[in-house]
Each structure stands twice: as structure tokens, then as C-alpha cells.
Amino acid sequence: MKRKYLFLSIIFLFVLPCYVFAKPVKIQIVPRKIFPGDAFLIKIKNLRNKNTPVALINKKEFAFVEFGKGCYIAIGAIDINARPGKYKIKIKSGNSSFKSNLLVKRKIFPSVSLNLPDEKVFPSDDDLKRIQDENIKMNEVSGLITEKKWEGNFIFPLENEISTLFGVKRIMNEQWTSIHKGLDFKGKEGEEVKASNNGKVVLTEELFYGGNTIVIDHGLGIYSIYMHLSRIKVKSGDEIKKGEIIGNVGSTGRATGPHLHFGIKLNGINVNPDSLIKLNI
Ligand SMILES: [Zn+2]
Incomplete structure (x- = not known):
């Protein structure tokens, strides 16, 4: 019996300090303060339970990926129409939940006046129907959350x-x-356009406003969009590497001259691409 107690006390001495001194779960939001429409990182360290966590921000769920034992990362975003203030971040992993918060600062977005041919500003009924169908398709192709394909930082396509x-x-047109x-x-016209990160092409089409358009799925709800292209060099289903040439600059769709429109969608939120590219992933 004595030996048994001795054995138990040795276990107690060695096991207990592990729990007492085990590092607590650490949650880091980078950057801590953002503007409406910005992306940010949520980093978790020392998470001992094995359930991949999920973050809930402003009623939207953001998926995490594991980066080393107990370390997870998620890319979150807040809508351009979000009011400035403090937002709660709730993180769930199995039966555990953790809290953090994010500060959204006020930003006054500038206004510009443009003059375009009337038919591009005030579409006909047929064109309105086309635009509506294209919007539905665009939301469909960019609405799925697939497995992670992006690797490291996103890059500018041009x-x-x-x-x-x-x-x-x-x-x-003043209205x-x-x-x-x-x-x-x-x-x-003709300048080469690069893919912002690894991914899979999910749309290559000529759209009313966007002209020749490419959409790439980077996984975990992140999609990049390239518009007004003169040429599309990829097709739906193609697996693309970061930096690969996918098309050429043009002025198709509603454009006043050759330029590239580059957009990012994250969980259906239109994100400022600059804020995503600045993240050190
Ligand atoms: Zn644009």
C-alpha cells in the first residue's frame, strides 16, 4: 500500500505542475484596429483541445487552419457598411469558447464624379435582367467555403x-x-495579370459591368476577382499557382479605358484587397 501511495504522490508532483504552469490559450488580432472593409488575422496559440476552432464575428463564421501544434490562424473581415466601434470575436473549439475583440475605426471614403455613355449607367430592361443573373451567379460561385489553397501572403496581380x-x-452621369x-x-492594353495566390478558377465569363472576368477560389471562403480583361488565359476548373499569368489588361465591360479591377471576397464580404495583401500570413 505504501508503495502505491508513494507512486501516486510522485505522479501528483510531476503531473500537477504541468496543468498549473501550462500556458494559457493566447488570442491575437492583427491589426488590432481596422477600417470598414478590411481583412485581419486571428491567431491562436496553446490550444490543447484537438477541435479546429471557428470564429464568429458580426454573425459570420470564419474558418481556422492549423499552423503547428496548438497554433491556428484565420483570416477575418468586416463589411464596408459596418459601424465604427468595438466588435466581439467569439471563438469556439469543441466545448471550449474564448473571447476577443476588434476595433473598427471611422473612415470617410472619397467621392468621384464620372461621365459614361448613358447605356452603361442606365441599363435597358434586358440588360438589367442580365446584370441580375450575373450577380446571382457571382454570389453562387464565390459563396462556398472550400479547403485552404492559399499559401502565404496574397500579391497584387499588377x-x-x-x-x-x-x-x-x-x-x-450626376445621377x-x-x-x-x-x-x-x-x-x-495587353499587360499581363497574375493570380494573387494559389487557387482554383471557378468562373471565366464576359459580364455586363466587369467585361471579361476571372474568379479564383483560394479556399476558406477567399475569392479573388479580375475584371475588364482583354484576354482570359485560364478556364474554369484550372488549378493556379500564385503569380501565374491568367489574362491580359483590357477595357471590356463598363470601362473608360484599359485598367484592371481587382476584387476580393471573403465569406461574401467585399474586402479591400490592399488590407489582405498587407497581412503577414
Ligand atoms: Zn474597379
């Missing part, structure tokens, strides 16, 4: 000057306002 920033209010949901790069 290293040219930006002509229109994300979130700019465009007042067209119609639209919010710019991507970045426009200045470009020459």
Missing part, C-alpha cells in the same frame, strides 16, 4: 499605380451612385 481605391463613391468594391490599377 504592380502598377492604383487609379481608384476601394470604397470610393462613384457618382455617374447614379455606386460603391467601388475593389482596386483599379492603371494598365496598358
